[in-house]
């Protein structure tokens with residue numbers, strides 16, 4: 001008998017770092033692979049849509065909610081570190097900061113930049129999360145995915161077409177189950193020091209304690225979206241409950257019960273102002289669901 005809880009009509013605002021989002025028709029938070037398999041079978045039989053989320057740190061979910069089953073992976077955790085081979089096997093619901101800290105504690109170098117990114121490994125792989133010229137794909141060997149029809153696949157880095165905040169997984173309905181990373185042995189004290197310096201730097205330069213989704217826009221390389229927005233004097237500009245951060249202009253804060261529409265309108269307003277002034281169309285990095 002399977003003990004997984006399937007809940008109905010649960011607000012997704014508690015499942016996103018923006019604290020925005022209407023109800024999931026159904027939601028479940030599997031803890032192991034049997035529960036995940038049970039859920040995809042259930043969805044298949046009911047013929048309803050299935051949506052996968054991690055920590056919801058890069059998601060704007062419509063206030064109207066999401067139809068079908070939302071599978072939240074944040075309880076699907078486990079890390080195995082083999083110091084001698086420098087290989088880490090990690091389940092996709094594990095948080096990136098936890099992984100970065102455990103790698104540092106094991107004297108493995110490579111993930112010092114990742115400590116302040118509040119997402120799961122699954123979300124990091126899908127988004128090719130990164131910071132300070134590093135990104136997760138630089139340290140990946142392979143991932144294991146499960147399709148909604150129950151087929152496992154081991155995918156190597158070269159199969160995933162990684163780019164700037166991009167992977168092939170953004171266009172496919174595959175569940176990231178686990179990742180295999182290869183790091184390098186380093187000096188434990190130095191790794192720990194750099195890891196905590198990186199986190200401190202973030203705390204000073206980003207509105208880290210606020211309700212945000214990190215950077216809203218992709219950088220139109222070589223330019224920085226934050227700089228373009230700041231130059232237009234938009235720091236602190238508000239629409240409804242959504243506000244452009246005064247600390248980092250590429251962050252939108254849910255400062256007063258913002259609706260998904262407040263955020264969407266602010267995104268479109270910024271796009272219009274930047275386009276009118278610079279002829280550049282800022283593309284969103286944040287993924288939008290249910291619109």
Ligand SMILES: Cc1cc2nc3c(=O)[nH]c(=O)nc-3n(C[C@H](O)[C@H](O)[C@H](O)COP(=O)(O)OP(=O)(O)OC[C@H]3O[C@@H](n4cnc5c(N)ncnc54)[C@H](O)[C@@H]3O)c2cc1C
Pocket residue numbers: 017051052053054055056057058059073092093116117118119120121122123124125126127128129130131165174175176177206207208212213214215287
């Ligand atoms: C304060 C703050 C700072 C941030 N800083 C950075 C930064 O420096 N660099 C950076 O790259 N990002 C940053 N982000 C954005 C975000 O943390 C990353 O994009 C993160 O990788 C998203 O992971 P998640 O688990 O929250 O994914 P979610 O937001 O839940 O989902 C993102 C996408 O991944 C998919 N997905 C998630 N898990 C799975 C899975 N197991 N299988 C299949 N699909 C899945 C979802 O369907 C969705 O399309 C920041 C966010 C915040 C709030």
